Amino acid sequence: MKSPICDMLGIDFPLVAFSHCRDVVVAVSRAGGFGVFGAARHSPETIHQELQWIDDHVDGKPYGLDVLIPENMATAGEKNVTWKSLESRVSQRHRDFTRDLLEKHGVKLTTADVAQDQPQPFDKERALAVLEAAFRHPIRLIANALGVPPTEMIDMGKQHGVPVAALVGAREHAVRQVTAGVDILVVQGTEAGGHCGEVSTMVVVPEVLKAIKGIRDVPVLAAGGIMTGRQMAACMAMGAAGVWTGSVWLATAEAETTEIFRDKMIEASSRDTVRSRGRTGKPARQLRSAWTEAWDRSPDSPGALPMPLQTLVSRDAFDAIDRAAAAGNPRARELVSYFVGQGVGLVDSVKSAGAVVQEFKEDFADAVEHMNALLAE
Numbered sequence: 001m002k003s004p005i006c007d008m009l010g011i012d013f014p015l016v017a018f019s020h021c022r023d024v025v026v027a028v029s030r031a032g033g034f035g036v037f038g039a040a041r042h043s044p045e046t047i048h049q050e051l052q053w054i055d056d057h058v059d060g061k062p063y064g065l066d067v068l069i070p071e072n073m074a075t076a077g078e079k080n081v082t083w084k085s086l087e088s089r090v091s092q093r094h095r096d097f098t099r100d101l102l103e104k105h106g107v108k109l110t111t112a113d114v115a116q117d118q119p120q121p122f123d124k125e126r127a128l129a130v131l132e133a134a135f136r137h138p139i140r141l142i143a144n145a146l147g148v149p150p151t152e153m154i155d156m157g158k159q160h161g162v163p164v165a166a167l168v169g170a171r172e173h174a175v176r177q178v179t180a181g182v183d184i185l186v187v188q189g190t191e192a193g194g195h196c197g198e199v200s201t202m203v204v205v206p207e208v209l210k211a212i213k214g215i216r217d218v219p220v221l222a223a224g225g226i227m228t229g230r231q232m233a234a235c236m237a238m239g240a241a242g243v244w245t246g247s248v249w250l251a252t253a254e255a256e257t258t259e260i261f262r263d264k265m266i267e268a269s270s271r272d273t274v275r276s277r278g279r280t281g282k283p284a285r286q287l288r289s290a291w292t293e294a295w296d297r298s299p300d301s302p303g304a305l306p307m308p309l310q311t312l313v314s315r316d317a318f319d320a321i322d323r324a325a326a327a328g329n330p331r332a333r334e335l336v337s338y339f340v341g342q343g344v345g346l347v348d349s350v351k352s353a354g355a356v357v358q359e360f361k362e363d364f365a366d367a368v369e370h371m372n373a374l375l376a377e
């Protein structure tokens, strides 16, 4: 297919798959899409191991890497912030609320032991070190979410001849990113799983295309709610050069998701997700559960802490919730949640990631044929 994205990324079909799971990345790239590995939780050491595994299994097919360097965080401007140093900033009220909520569901909250020098969640210096380490591998794209990538990241991309992508959810953000020098815009609607804005994919994609037209020719990948090749064709009909997807891969056999979450995805309708601060402190779309209901709607909720503090609260809690749910506690199952978009309503079974890529291709071709037939009639 002729698309600037295909030329930039070395692929034939501009379907990009974001995943925290290396098996999904490999399966998608091998099937002719482009897998992007989410490195937000990794250190320079662990990323090297993961990417080595990808290199050993991907048959030389291209893939990329995604980091999360927020432009705005409660700790912005502070140096050497560690996980431990942040612990004292989580109030007793927040701790009690979390412990009581889990107890109501028969889950005992345990705290994982964190190394003294473990950096804060979403630490910029660590993300840049991860990128440095990743360039020892043949990555073909680097991407950042939650703001303009730092200059160091844009420079690294230039130095290695690798395009730099950025996720945006609003027209103003897109204009800032293009001005800052990013090579690819991932324009994400509010339907999307994970951190998202308030405007739908159907509106924000043409809005951004129109706004950046006079500035610089930057290809746009549409994102948010895209679960099928027909939707991909619709986005490309609007002017996107391809699509960037996340939720659809959570319901694949290779994904990191738990069996219980996959079952919940199959049961869920598109109205069962919520844009909540309850997991990370910034609005992120996730499956509605007793956890999001408690943080967002309960009268005694202390309200979510700002990023990165809410992650200190939620990470241990979800480890405990997932363990208890897996052990068969039905009340713990009520709390189970994860980032997922409104497209969850289209999930009806678990398939292999390669089969999903194949379906996208067939579905895309059907959509194009359908449109051509409309013109011929």
Ligand SMILES: Cc1cc2nc3c(=O)[nH]c(=O)nc-3n(C[C@H](O)[C@H](O)[C@H](O)COP(=O)(O)O)c2cc1C
Binding pocket: 018, 038, 039, 040, 066, 067, 068, 143, 144, 145, 167, 188, 191, 192, 193, 194, 195, 223, 224, 225, 226, 244, 245, 246, 247, 248, 250, 338, 339, 340, 341, 342, 343
């Ligand atoms: C489980 C999950 C985790 C995500 N984590 C990240 C992340 O760490 N970095 C990032 O750039 N985007 C992240 N996203 C957003 C995806 O990159 C993508 O933009 C989004 O999933 C697209 O919308 P969709 O879920 O409707 O396909 C995440 C999405 C999901 C579903």
